[in-house]
Amino acid sequence: EVQLVESGGGLVKPGGSLRLSCAASGFTFSSYSMNWVRQAPGKGLEWVSSISSSSSYIYYADSVKGRFTISRDNAKNSLYLQMNSLRAEDTAVYYCARGRSYRPAAPFDSWGQGTLATVSS
Amino acid sequence: DIQMTQSPSSLSASVGDRVTITCQASQDISNYLNWYQQKPGKAPKILIYDASNLETKVPSRFSGSGSGTDFTFTISSLQPEDIATYYCQQYDNLPYTFGQGTKLEIK
Numbered sequence: 001e002v003q004l005v006e007s008g009g010g011l012v013k014p015g016g017s018l019r020l021s022c023a024a025s026g027f028t029f030s031s032y033s034m035n036w037v038r039q040a041p042g043k044g045l046e047w048v049s050s051i052s053s054s055s056s057y058i059y060y061a062d063s064v065k066g067r068f069t070i071s072r073d074n075a076k077n078s079l080y081l082q083m084n085s086l087r088a089e090d091t092a093v094y095y096c097a098r099g100r101s102y103r104p105a106a107p108f109d110s111w112g113q114g115t116l117a118t119v120s121s
Numbered sequence: 122d123i124q125m126t127q128s129p130s131s132l133s134a135s136v137g138d139r140v141t142i143t144c145q146a147s148q149d150i151s152n153y154l155n156w157y158q159q160k161p162g163k164a165p166k167i168l169i170y171d172a173s174n175l176e177t178k179v180p181s182r183f184s185g186s187g188s189g190t191d192f193t194f195t196i197s198s199l200q201p202e203d204i205a206t207y208y209c210q211q212y213d214n215l216p217y218t219f220g221q222g223t224k225l226e227i228k
Contacts, residue, residue: 037165044220045157045165045208045222046219047210047218047219059215059216062216095165100170108155109167111166
């Protein structure tokens, strides 16, 4: 069974940093692209970033480009999102989601339960 | 960016009703369109991928159709457990945009 478990969320002040992690199990992690999708409180889904299976292709939403960095460690079956220069509008539940392909352009076929990042003074 | 416009934004229907949600893309996305279900407090779950393909283990009352710019998601006979918000999403072009969601309630 595919399992994705996010961690690392919490309360941080504006301008601060957080590093989110997503631990994957139940599938060959190194064969699939991975993604981060966020959802602000009471709002819809927003794609944040994608990374191909071998990290060759990395993409970001304009809203986070230059501030967030996606990475993965295939030896540890883990996905990461380093979030710097955080703003109040980054407050959201962050989901990791598996892409149904080695390349980023693919349906998101499994999702974690999400981790809440709150940016507030 | 490709804009995904869902309608309606909310919908109230009775158990057993046929329910239809539409999603319109601002440009041609071929069939690179997925539908997700999100129940309150839960993560999204994929139901339909590539416009019309039913995800494994998803009940057959769910279906999708369309290509190009106009897409339809249908629940043939609404069940109480279908109460959720439904999102379409395109992955033809970056950024991979979602529709604003359709909140489905039982009448």
